[in-house]
Structure formats: C-alpha cells, structure tokens
Amino acid sequence: MPLEFELCPGRMIGGNHPCFIIAEIGQNHQGDIEIAKKMIKMAKDCGSDCAKFQKSELDHKFNKKALERPYNSVHSWGKTYGDHKRHLEFSHEQYKELQKYADEVDIFFTASGMDEMAVEFLHELNVPFFKVASADNSNFPYLKKTAKKGRPMVVSSGMQNMETMRQVYKTVKEHNPNFTILQCTSAYPLEAEDVNLRVLTEYQKEFPDIPIGYSGHESGIVISVAAVAMGAKVVERHVTLDKTWKGNDHEASVVPSELAELVRSIRLVERALGNGVKQMLPCEKPCHDKLGKSLVAKVKIPKGTVLTQDMLAVKVAEPMGIPAENIFKMVGKKVKIPKGTVLTQDMLAVKVAEPMGIDAEDIFKMVGKKVKKDVEEDESILPEVVEGYCKKRKC
Numbered sequence: 084m085p086l087e088f089e090l091c092p093g094r095m096i097g098g099n100h101p102c103f104i105i106a107e108i109g110q111n112h113q114g115d116i117e118i119a120k121k122m123i124k125m126a127k128d129c130g131s132d133c134a135k136f137q138k139s140e141l142d143h144k145f146n147k148k149a150l151e152r153p154y155n156s157v158h159s160w161g162k163t164y165g166d167h168k169r170h171l172e173f174s175h176e177q178y179k180e181l182q183k184y185a186d187e188v189d190i191f192f193t194a195s196g197m198d199e200m201a202v203e204f205l206h207e208l209n210v211p212f213f214k215v216a217s218a219d220n221s222n223f224p225y226l227k228k229t230a231k232k233g234r235p236m237v238v239s240s241g242m243q244n245m246e247t248m249r250q251v252y253k254t255v256k257e258h259n260p261n262f263t264i265l266q267c268t269s270a271y272p273l274e275a276e277d278v279n280l281r282v283l284t285e286y287q288k289e290f291p292d293i294p295i296g297y298s299g300h301e302s303g304i305v306i307s308v309a310a311v312a313m314g315a316k317v318v319e320r321h322v323t324l325d326k327t328w329k330g331n332d333h334e335a336s337v338v339p340s341e342l343a344e345l346v347r348s349i350r351l352v353e354r355a356l357g358n359g360v361k362q363m364l365p366c367e368k369p370c371h372d373k374l375g376k377s378l379v380a381k382v383k384i385p386k387g388t389v390l391t392q393d394m395l396a397v398k399v400a401e402p403m404g405i406p407a408e409n410i411f412k413m414v415g416k417k418v419k420i421p422k423g424t425v426l427t428q429d430m431l432a433v434k435v436a437e438p439m440g441i442d443a444e445d446i447f448k449m450v451g452k453k454v455k456k457d458v459e460e461d462e463s464i465l466p467e468v469v470e471g472y473c474k475k476r477k478c
C-alpha cells in the first residue's frame with residue numbers, strides 16, 4: 084500500500100483515500116479577480132477538492148531580458164512577456180482576498196510558487212501544501228528550500244526524464260516525507276500519444292513509498308479518469324469558464340460541465356476499483372442461480388459407481404448440482420443417492436443394517452419413490468427419508 088499522508092488539514096491522500104482533485108485556475112482568470120472568484124466557486128460547485136493558482140514574483144522568476152522579450156502570441160496580454168505576465172499576476176493583497184473567499188466557499192486554496200520568493204509568500208499565507216510546477220522540478224536549490232519548510236508537496240514532472248525525477252525524489256525525501264509526484268507532459272493542449280500514462284506505473288515502482296498522481300493538459304476528461312484507474316491519487320486539471328478565451332491554457336482546460344463530470348467519473352471509477360480480491364459476490368447470486376452451471380449425469384449412474392469424467396456433463400441444471408468447476412475432483416468418487424433421487428431397484432440392497440431401515444419386504448414399494456435427504460453408500464434407508472412411504476400397512 085503506497086504511503087498516505089495529510090495533504091490538507093483533515094484530508095488524507097494515498098492508500099484508499101479518494102483521489103484529490105485540483106482545479107488549476109492558474110492564469111485562466113485573465114487577470115481579473117472577480118473572474119478568479121467565480122472560478123473558485125465553480126471549482127467548489129463542481130466537487131473539486133482544491134482551487135489552485137500560480138504565484139510568481141516576476142523579478143525572481145525571470146531575468147531582465149526574459150521579461151523584455153516580445154510576446155506576439157494571440158494569447159498575449161502585453162507587448163513584452165513581462166507586460167503579459169504582470170497583467171496576469173495577482174498582488175499579495177489580492178491573494179489574501181482570494182484565500183479568504185476560498186475559505187468562505189469552503190474549498191482548499193493554494194498556488195504553485197513559481198520561484199523561491201513566491202514560495203516564501205505562500206508559506207506566510209499558510210497554504211496547506213506547496214505545488215511545485217514542472218518548470219521547477221529541476222531547480223534543486225528551490226526543491227530543497229521548499230521541502231525544508233515542512234508543508235506537504237505536490238511535485239509535477241513535465242519536461243523531465245526518470246533520472247532527474249529520481250534525483251527530485253531523493254532531494255525532497257531527505258527533508259520531507261509528505262509529497263507526491265505527478266506524471267505530466269507540458270504541452271497545451273496535449274495529444275493522447277504524448278500523455279504516457281504508463282509512467283504512473285513506473286513511478287509507483289520507482290517510488291513505492293509515496294502516492295503518485297497526474298497533472299493533465301489534454302482535451303476532455305477520459306484520460307484523467309484513466310489515470311485514476313492506473314493509481315493516480317491526485318489529479319490536477321486546468322479549468323476555464325470559456326475555452327475560446329485569450330490565454331495559452333484555455334484550450335487544454337475543462338469547462339464546468341466537464342469538471343463536474345470528471346469528478347463524478349473519478350468517484351465512480353474509485354468505487355469500481357474494489358479491493359482486488361477475486362470472489363463471487365452476493366450481487367452475483369441471482370445470475371448464478373439462473374445461469375450458473377453444475378454437474379449432471381450424462382448417463383444413468385447407479386449407486387456405488389466410481390465416477391469417470393465421461394459420465395459427467397456441465398449444464399444449467401435444475402436443481403443446481405455440484406458446481407461445474409469441481410468436475411475433475413469428482414472423478415474417482417463413489418456415488419451415493421442424493422436428495423430428490425427417484426429410487427430404482429438397483430440402488431437398493433437388503434442387508435442386516437444398523438440402524439434398521441425400511442423392512443426388506445418393502446423393497447418393491449420403494450421403487451419410484453424419492454429420497455428426501457442424501458443417502459450414503461451402504462447407509463440404512465430410514466422410513467422418514469423416503470417421500471410418501473408409510474411403514475404401517477394401513478396406509
């Protein structure tokens with residue numbers, strides 16, 4: 084059983100706990116705090132566990148030239164990348180307001196700290212856990228500092244290979260046992276061929292003592308649901324109010340109806356995953372009673388016969404006999420008279436018996452009568468065992 088830990092106050096993840104679903108609002112709020120609040124409410128209404136943002140201290144995340152680089156994309160909110168990012172970045176005060184709002188709405192609130200200074204701020208803000216965005220999974224000084232703060236961590240693994248992820252695991256583990264690694268491919272939107280859900284299985288082998296999860300950027304919800312079937316204990320998806328809005332992530336996001344369906348589907352799949360113990364369940368009884376196969380005699384089998392396989396057939400039988408799967412165990416066994424058998428003369432013998440059974444002189448009267456309980460070979464046939472047999476001459 085992979086490790087489980089408390090990711091948010093009162094909310095465990097891993098093991099058999101429900102998958103933790105993160106609605107990644109990211110920068111899909113268009114730089115508008117009212118839209119951001121609407122999205123927090125929407126995340127809650129759709130059943131997600133957490134509303135997440137992206138917090139950067141832009142002068143720490145980017146160098147000067149990177150902020151000055153022209154950003155000519157249709158998704159740009161400014162002439163330079165710096166202008167674009169400044170438009171989308173909420174201030175500390177706005178973060179406090181959003182956190183308060185999330186608290187009122189009753190949904191966990193956090194953000195990825197996109198640089199060390201942002202992590203400092205989020206630590207002061209007392210977020211329940213730190214999200215490490217893919218761009219920081221190779222930022223080892225950041226990982227070490229963040230891990231040392233002692234809050235649980237969700238570490239994404241986009242743009243990375245296994246060797247570096249092993250290093251990430253070791254680095255975080257050294258300072259903090261409570262973290263999860265998410266399989267992620269950083270492309271927007273992500274094609275199915277590039278999702279690589281099997282990495283989840285590899286992660287679980289490589290890192291058996293932490294829960295694993297999935298951060299998806301594909302269109303639709305099916306792949307994220309499949310990730311849960313493959314063992315993801317955390318699922319993160321970008322959310323939007325409109326996929327056609329300006330912004331790099333909207334197309335790879337889910338709209339409210341999809342988010343609600345994603346949550347429902349994940350909860351359904353969780354119910355369906357079960358405990359892995361293969362057994363016939365009580366709910367299968369009606370089907371088994373109607374169509375379950377059992378052993379029937381292919382030929383007349385007199386009492387005392389040693390069974391061979393060619394005497395037996397497998398059928399839907401009324402009443403149901405010995406379960407079909409026991410056919411090979413039956414071979415070599417001697418036949419007794421089972422309950423309900425109509426007696427024939429060759430099933431009966433006359434002996435000095437203990438206890439004394441039906442009088443020997445009644446042997447012919449027995450033929451054609453049914454036995455009410457199983458009679459073993461050589462067992463006395465008592466009057467009460469034979470249906471309609473009356474010991475007294477008068478009946």
Ligand SMILES: CC(=O)N[C@H](C=O)[C@@H](O)[C@H](O)[C@H](O)COP(=O)(O)O
Nearest residue numbers: 109110158216217218269330331332
């Ligand atoms: C790798 C990473 O950080 N990815 C984030 C999370 O998935 C994204 O939301 C980016 O912030 C976003 O795609 C950037 O778009 P633009 O460059 O238009 O601001």
Ligand SMILES: C=C(OP(=O)(O)O)C(=O)O
Nearest residue numbers: 137195216217239267298
């Ligand atoms: C970029 C982020 O996430 P991911 O790498 O999982 O897409 C993020 O959380 O800000």
